[in-house]
Amino acid sequence: MSIGGSQLDASWFLLLGAVLFTLGAIGVLVRRNPLVILICIELMLNAVNLTLITFSRQLQNPEGQLFALMVMTVAAAEAVVGLAILVEIFRVRDAEDIDDLSELKG
Amino acid sequence: MMPLAATAVDLTYSWSQALADLSQIAPIATLTLFLLFAIVVDLALPKSRRGDAVAMVAAVGYVLSLATAFYRWNYGDNGPAYQGYATGDKFSLFFEMLFAVLGILTLAVSHSYLKRRRFVAGEFHVLILAAVIGMMVLASATSLVTAFLGLELLSISLYIVCGYARGETKSQESAAKYLLVGGFASAFVLYGMALVYGGTGTTLIPDIAKTLQASSSSNPLILLGIVLMGVGFAFKISAAPFHMWTPDVYQGAPIPVTAFMSVGTKAAGFAMVIRIFAGGLPHLAPEWQVLLAFVAATSMIVGNLMAIVQSSLKRLLAYSGVAQAGYVLIGVIAGGQADPAVRAAGLASVLFYLFVYMFMNFGAFAVVTALAGPEGDRDRLSDLEGLYRRSPLMAILMTVFMLSLAGFPPFVGFFGKLFLFTAGVSAGYTWLVVVAVVMSVVSVYYYVRVLIPVWSSSVRTDKLEWSVSSTMAIVLSGALSLVLGLYPTTVLIASTLGVPISFFGP
Numbered sequence: 001m002s003i004g005g006s007q008l009d010a011s012w013f014l015l016l017g018a019v020l021f022t023l024g025a026i027g028v029l030v031r032r033n034p035l036v037i038l039i040c041i042e043l044m045l046n047a048v049n050l051t052l053i054t055f056s057r058q059l060q061n062p063e064g065q066l067f068a069l070m071v072m073t074v075a076a077a078e079a080v081v082g083l084a085i086l087v088e089i090f091r092v093r094d095a096e097d098i099d100d101l102s103e104l105k106g
Numbered sequence: 107m108m109p110l111a112a113t114a115v116d117l118t119y120s121w122s123q124a125l126a127d128l129s130q131i132a133p134i135a136t137l138t139l140f141l142l143f144a145i146v147v148d149l150a151l152p153k154s155r156r157g158d159a160v161a162m163v164a165a166v167g168y169v170l171s172l173a174t175a176f177y178r179w180n181y182g183d184n185g186p187a188y189q190g191y192a193t194g195d196k197f198s199l200f201f202e203m204l205f206a207v208l209g210i211l212t213l214a215v216s217h218s219y220l221k222r223r224r225f226v227a228g229e230f231h232v233l234i235l236a237a238v239i240g241m242m243v244l245a246s247a248t249s250l251v252t253a254f255l256g257l258e259l260l261s262i263s264l265y266i267v268c269g270y271a272r273g274e275t276k277s278q279e280s281a282a283k284y285l286l287v288g289g290f291a292s293a294f295v296l297y298g299m300a301l302v303y304g305g306t307g308t309t310l311i312p313d314i315a316k317t318l319q320a321s322s323s324s325n326p327l328i329l330l331g332i333v334l335m336g337v338g339f340a341f342k343i344s345a346a347p348f349h350m351w352t353p354d355v356y357q358g359a360p361i362p363v364t365a366f367m368s369v370g371t372k373a374a375g376f377a378m379v380i381r382i383f384a385g386g387l388p389h390l391a392p393e394w395q396v397l398l399a400f401v402a403a404t405s406m407i408v409g410n411l412m413a414i415v416q417s418s419l420k421r422l423l424a425y426s427g428v429a430q431a432g433y434v435l436i437g438v439i440a441g442g443q444a445d446p447a448v449r450a451a452g453l454a455s456v457l458f459y460l461f462v463y464m465f466m467n468f469g470a471f472a473v474v475t476a477l478a479g480p481e482g483d484r485d486r487l488s489d490l491e492g493l494y495r496r497s498p499l500m501a502i503l504m505t506v507f508m509l510s511l512a513g514f515p516p517f518v519g520f521f522g523k524l525f526l527f528t529a530g531v532s533a534g535y536t537w538l539v540v541v542a543v544v545m546s547v548v549s550v551y552y553y554v555r556v557l558i559p560v561w562s563s564s565v566r567t568d569k570l571e572w573s574v575s576s577t578m579a580i581v582l583s584g585a586l587s588l589v590l591g592l593y594p595t596t597v598l599i600a601s602t603l604g605v606p607i608s609f610f611g612p
Contacts, residue, residue, distance in 0.1 A: 021297055028290050037286050044293035048300050055304035063309045067251050071296065074258045081265050082285050088269065089278045101279045104354040
């Protein structure tokens with residue numbers, strides 16, 4: 001399916017979404033700074049948004065865009081709560097690394 | 107730009123339709139109303155009276171929501187609402203009643219706990235209310251969009267209450283871990299949902315089932331979507347190998363939160379798994395059954411073996427919860443069989459188990475709540491020493507909960523496991539049931555290990571204070587764990603009635 005008359009196929013956008021999602025997932029697993037991990041999760045969510053909107057366009061169905069709007073709202077709420085929790089941690093102790101959060105184990 | 111909606115959307119929305127839709131989700135609407143009221147009360151009243159007032163508002167909300175759900179179960183005209191995005195069928199009502207009861211139990215146990223630890227009570231109850239609403243939304247969602255919203259409402263509220271002991275580094279760590287892992291899992295669920303949407307062209311679960319029935323070839327997009335959703339769901343119901351966060355988060359969170367979370371998120375997660383997998387993807391059952399069978403076997407083995415070596419009761423119960431998720435998954439797998447009798451038996455056993463699991467697991471955590479002092483939770487096994495001298499009633503109840511979790515007759519846990527395993531055998535998953543039975547035998551060891559300090563003689567004779575409300579909640583849980591074991595039919599009938607999910611599709 002061509003978009004806007006050019007040769008850019010919908011599958012390119014899906015591929016970009018997949019690549020961004022994978023990058024975000026790798027980032028979560030590899031990076032050690034909790035803030036960067038949070039950003040990587042946001043990257044994953046936005047990759048999903050891109051996928052949803054591409055499908056919505058491809059299928060000529062507005063539900064995907066509705067879904068993407070909801071995801072944006074939720075992502076904002078999650079970021080707010082996440083930052084609040086991390087700020088609270090940084091205030092009490094000097095934890096620039098996720099490995100410093102290892103009091104609970106067994 | 108091309109016009110978006112290919113089919114013209116009917117934008118008229120009559121008052122009668124609005125009322126009909128609203129009455130389908132009446133239990134959720136009631137509780138939401140009380141959530142808003144609780145927020146206002148928390149803002150308006152002077153600081154000293156806020157906690158009690160908000161607790162009262164929350165209590166009334168839960169009871170009314172339970173009553174509404176019960177009324178609609180008996181007299182309601184249950185069906186889809188909001189153009190298929192939600193539903194008020196018996197399946198959702200069953201879970202709505204479960205979550206309302208859980209809300210009441212949590213409120214009863216947490217009220218005195220919050221006072222003892224000098225936490226701000228008002229916000230706590232508001233957040234738990236929000237989490238309960240999220241669970242209810244999840245249970246009544248018939249669209250991927252609604253399911254995602256419910257899941258996130260539940261998760262985000264729980265991230266905050268996990269870190270409710272603000273100055274305590276353990277609680278903070280619990281919240282941070284839950285947030286990062288939960289967000290990661292949500293992203294997986296979401297990408298899976300996006301792929302299923304792309305493969306079927308709709309987010310409505312009944313329509314997904316219809317589309318898949320019409321197309322005979324299996325679409326790789328949908329299969330990948332199932333795998334991604336499966337991974338995300340396994341995170342949410344804390345099934346192995348995606349359970350690593352569970353013990354840490356459970357141990358760090360304040361005990362009432364752990365009790366609430368261990369039961370609530372699991373039940374809500376399973377409601378979603380049944381809705382989407384058994385309800386929306388019955389034609390791809392062989393694919394997701396393999397995935398879930400692997401997850402179930404790993405959960406039972408890892409959960410039970412890891413629980414043996416724990417010295418913290420919270421961690422022990424966390425690993426036990428991982429194992430229990432494995433048992434319940436057997437019922438979900440049976441719920442994917444084509445034979446309607448096997449499918450109904452499988453799903454009914456899941457509903458039954460989730461309902462009774464609430465009482466035994468919540469009760470066990472609730473007993474430990476009373477050990478907490480102003481400085482923190484005491485959840486080591488040694489803290490339970492000589493409990494029978496300090497409080498004979500609680501020692502007996504703790505014994506009931508542990509034996510019920512281990513699956514001893516005549517307690518209700520035995521029947522729960524019996525129904526699950528029978529369904530598993532009739533679905534042809536005998537190997538999985540054999541694993542489950544063997545691991546249940548292993549589990550007896552660590553459940554009984556909890557009872558040794560409880561009944562051991564100890565020099566500690568300090569009186570423990572259980573508040574009236576939490577004693578009532580614990581006694582109720584214990585009594586139901588015993589009575590429902592003697593008369594399991596009532597709940598079994600209810601869970602069987604809850605199963606014929608209207609969206610099973612033609």
